[in-house]
Amino acid sequence: MIRSFGVAEDDIGFWAGIISASLALCQCMTSVAWGRLSDKIGRKPSIIIGLIAMMGSTILFGFSTSIPMAIVARCFVGFTGNVGILRTVAAELVPDPDLKLQALGVLPLAWNLGTISGPALGGFLSEPARKYPSLFPLGGFFDKHPWALPNLLIALIIFTGGALASLFLDETLERKKYRYDPGRELGKKIESFFGLSLSEQRGDPGTTGDIESHPKQAANSYDRGSPDTPPTWSEVLTPQSTYLVILFFLSALHRVTAEQLFSLFFATRVHSSKNPIRLPFHLPGGFGLNSSQLGLLFAALGVTEILTQVFIFAPMARKYGNRALLSIAALTDPILYFSIPYTLALYEKHAGPGGNWVCYTVVAVILVLCSVNSVLGLNSVVILVTDSASSARTLATLNGFSTGVVSFGVAVGPSTFGWLYSVGQKSEWSTIPWVGLTVVASTMWIWIPKVKERQVSSQRRDGDVAGGETRGA
16 A cells, blocks of 8 residues: 555555554553543443544545555544453453453454454455456546555444444443443344343342442452542552553564564565675565465464464463463564564575475464464453452553553554664665564563462452351341
């Protein structure tokens, strides 16, 4: 897309980083405000407002004809703040500590489904007049707007998500749970027609939640506090929460940056004979994949992440704990990042079919391990951040703040390393961005030793004992 705007090949990495950074920077500026808004008007209205804004911004991006227009469109997408709110909703829907692992795992699973469908849609539906002239004639609407089709389809998906949320999502903010919701009432009629029941609410407005009958559990897990008093920052950012937000920032920074560098690296044309590989630091060029091949590549990585999420993450998290999984990912990520550019040294430009199987096998192993680490590392740090909340009323603000901090990392990482990638391709040190990414990933070890994992199971047992004492009294 950036190449179609007339940008020189060596500068594409820089502008790709700027466009990615514009979304994340705007998300950083607004995420705390979205968390506060959801505390006032409820989680559900905030999510629906965000989806409407995201739908319009996605359509605008699809019709972008220049870099400034694309940046503005991505800024509007960034002003939506659903990520932190959704994590809060997942935690509030399932207060049971032993089930929260699965509940919070739903969001990464959905994200991984997006990593499959998103790149695939972008790869196969962009420039449809060039790829499918029999369906989309040259000179027609989609020839003049080659990036509109995938974005229009994505906007339709967002609209569907908003409609499903309006009809079937229960409000989870305690003091807003029982207000009249016309969308939910219609949804209940639809459920009744099909013999379904999707409501998560229990009891009635006059009864308190289960946690209130377990006072010690409430004290150990989430203190309800005064619902109308905003939490102070000292309540939101406890020492443990602060350490984990920093780790979340570093983890997201290097993972999102790595995804962009992978995309740039595999899309960059194979090095020319005028600019050969000169080990150990100059490995110019890439593998020259087109948009469809990139789409398939990232779809395959998405499948890997889903399989890891479904079959590996939860059993390992229960057995070893989230802190251990975070440590495993932090130990191996720097090695994988440092290795990526050196796969070019295994590539033979003029090899026949199957001639580069060693190179492709090594690349596949590295990318699969990066995908597995993405699930183990990011899922673990998200759950640890959520579990570090000192009370229920700090949860939305903590998630909003962590989303904002992470968004700043997502803004700084791709833009900085996109520029470093362009610098590296023009210089004698093409490994610059990969060495820098290795250093960033390694800095996580400054903070990991400070993290203490909350023992939720023992808290739950304490709560059950306290609940038994209360019922006995």
